[in-house]
Amino acid sequence: MALLQISEPGLSTAPHQHRLAVGIDLGTTNSLVATVRNGISVVLNDENGRAMLPSVVRYTSEVVVGEIAQAAQSEDPVNTIVSVKRFMGRSLADVGDTSRLPYRFVDTGSMLQLRTVAGVKSPVEASAEILKVLRLRAEASLGGELVGAVITVPAYFDDAQRQATKDAAKLAGINVLRLLNEPTAAAIAYGLDNASEGVYAVYDLGGGTFDISILRLSRGVFEVLSANGDSALGGDDFDQRIHCWLLEKNQLSVLNPQDTRLLLTLARSAKEQLTEHSEARITAVLSSGEIIDNVLSRADFQEMSTNLIQRTLQLMRRALRDARLGVDEVKGVVMVGGATRMPQVQHAVGEFFGQTPLTNLDPDKVVALGAAIQANLLAGNQSRDDWLLLDVIPLSLGLETMGGLVEKIIPRNSTIPTARAQEFTTYKDGQTAMSLHVLQGERELVSDCRSLAKFELRGIPPMVAGAARIRVTFQVDADGLLNVAAREMASGVEAAIVVKPSYGLSDAEITRMLQDSTQHAQDDMQARAHREQQTEANQLLDAVQNALDQDGSLLSESQRSEIESRMTALKETLTLIDHLAIKRAVTALNDATVSFAQARMDKSVKRVLAGMNISDLEIK
C-alpha cells in the first residue's frame, strides 16, 4: 500500500536468479510468445517449429487452439471462433452488422457471448485459451514457471478492451507485468536494436486493429507523443472487400456460414498472393454446387481498398497534429503487422512521409519481440542499461454532466500514470445522492462516447444546492486502466470503483473459473504463498511504522490506535502457518491505512486545478 518505503526488491527470489518472463502478442489473426535469452529477444516456436499460433479457438468435446482449429473453420464455423479480439470488451451493439459472421451470439447487454457446443463462451474465455497455449509453450521451452508476462494491446484499445485482456490473462494463469501498447512494443524492438534517436512514427495495421503512435526516442527514453487508431480496422477488412467483390461478381446474396467462411478464407489467401503476384485466381465450389472462378488483379484490389488506406492516413494526420509535428519532422516510419506487407499500404505510407518505411524486422514478430524485452526489464532481470517508457492514454476520460454532455477529466494523450480531480456540486436543495457516469471518447455527447461505468455516491449530508463539494478523482495506472473515486469534501463520504462492472469479470468469477479449470500442486503453492505473505507483511509493517514516525500527526487518536491494533494483529499472524490469515491481516492493515495515505498525498499535492468550473451533475 501507499505507505511503503521500499529500498530493495521485495520478492523472495534470490537476487541473481534469472526470472522467467515473456512477452505475448495476442493478435487478431495470430498470437506469439517471445522471451529474452542470453540478452537477445527471440520468438518461441511450438514443437513443430512454428512461431505463429493462429488465434483460432474451436469448441468441441474439447478445446482446440491454433492450426487444427483453423483447419476446421470452414466445416464447423459456428464453434470455431476466429478474430475473437474484435469482440473483447464489446457488446453486440458495438459489433454492428453481424449478418456475415457465422456465430450464434448471445446478447447480454454488456460484453457479448458466443453459444457453442461446449456452452456459452465469452471472448475473455476464448482469449484465455489462446494465452494458455502460449504460456504452456513458454514454460515447456524455458523449463520453469513464469514470473509474469507483458501482454500487448492495440494502443487504441479503450478501458473495457484492456480490462478484458487483463482478465483473459488472469484466467490463463498468467501474472500480468504490464499491458503494453503494440506500437510501443515495436518501437522498443526497433529502437534498442538500432540505437535510434529522433521522432518515429509506428504504423501498425494488424488483422483487426489499426494503430498509429508517434514516439520520440532519445537515449534511454521512449516517449509516446500521441496515439491514434481504429480498433475495428485491419487486414480482415481487406478480406471483406474481396469477399464483397466475389459476391457481386457472382451475383450471390446470402450465403450459409460454411460458404461465407470458405470465401473469406479464399479472399485472405488471394490478398496474400497479390503481395508477390500481379493477379490471383479464386476458385471454389459452394455448398449449392455453384462454381466460383474469378481472377482478381492487383490494380482492382488496390482500387477497392483505397478508402481503407485513406482512413489510416487520416488518423495518421490527426496523430501528427496532436503531437504538434509536421511530416518532415518524422525521422523514420516503422511498419508493424502482417497487413503492412500489402504493396499498396507500403506505397501509400511511403508517399505520405516522403521516405521508405522501415521493414527490417519481421512485421509479424516485432511486437512480441519488443514485449519480451520489456518483460525482461519489468521482471527485474535488466540491471544495467535500462530504459524508460513513457506512454499515453489514447482516448479522453470524462463524466456525464447536465444535458447528456461529457466533461473531460483526463484528455487524450496524457502521459500515464496520471490522476486528475474535478469538483462538482449538487444542484437541488437537500440532494443526498449523486450518480456518476464515466465515459471514454472524444465526442461531446454521452451517446457518442463509450460508457465505462455508472456508480453512485450516497449519504451526502443534506445541504442547499451548490453547497456540497464533491471531488471526483480519476486515476489511470501504467496499464492504462482507470480507477474512479468520489468524495464529498465536507462530510468525507466516499465511493470508489475499479471501472470494470459492465465489461470485465469480477475477481470472484475469475477465481471460480480458475478453480474449475486447473489443478495445482497445492502444497508447493502454499509454502511459497506463506513465504511471500511473510515478506509482504514485514515490509508493510516497516513501511507503516516509518509513515507513523514521519506523518503520525495527520491522524486522529482513534485512527492511530486502529492502525496500531491492526499492526499488532498482523504481527501475531506471522507465527501461524496459515498464509491466508496473514493475507487477511495484511489486507486489514492496508485498508486501515488508505485514508492515511490519502492524507499524506493531500497534505501536499494541491491537485485542485486552478480555475476549475463547478458544474452540476445530473441526479437520477
Added chain:
Amino acid sequence: MQYIDFSQDYFNLFGLIRCYRLDSAELEVQFRALQAQVHPDKSAHLSDAGKRLAMQRSTLVNEAYQTLKSPIRRARYLLSLHGVDTQEETNTVMPVDFLMAQMDLREAVEAALQERDLSALDLQAAQLKADTRKLEAELAEQIDTVQDYQVAAGLVRKLRFMEKLAEEIASAYDELDN
C-alpha cells in the same frame, strides 16, 4: 527507490527556480531523471504496495511536468502559489477590443471550414500561434518582472480564450479531413 516529498512545489521538485520564464530543456532533463527513478516499470516486480507507491509518485511527477510545461497551466499554477485565483470561469469581463478580435478570428475559422479552405485555416492557425506567443511574453513580464499578479490573471483569462480557439481550429482540421 527515490524518496519524494509530496509537499514541495513543482518547481522545487525539479530543482528549478520558481518563475514563469523557464528553461524547458532543463525541465525535460530533470523530469526524465526523476521519472527514471519513480516510474512503475521500475517496481513491476515488487509487491502490490510498492507498485502502488510507485504509481502515486510517478503520477505526481507527470502532473508536475505537464503543469510546468504548458505556458497557461504554468501561469495558473504560479499565480495560485501567490494566492491569486485566475477566475477563468467566473470573471467574464474582458476588454471590448479583445472580444471583437476573438469574434473575428472565430468567424474566419468558421468561414475557412465552410469553404473547405485549408490554406485559410493554416493562416488562422499561424496567426493564433503568433498572438499566443506575444501574450505569453507579456505574461512573463507581468509575473517575473512587474509582479502584478492581478494583471497577469487577466492575461491568463485571455490565453484561455485563445486556447479554446486553438481547440476549435484543431477540430476544424479534423472535420476538413473527413
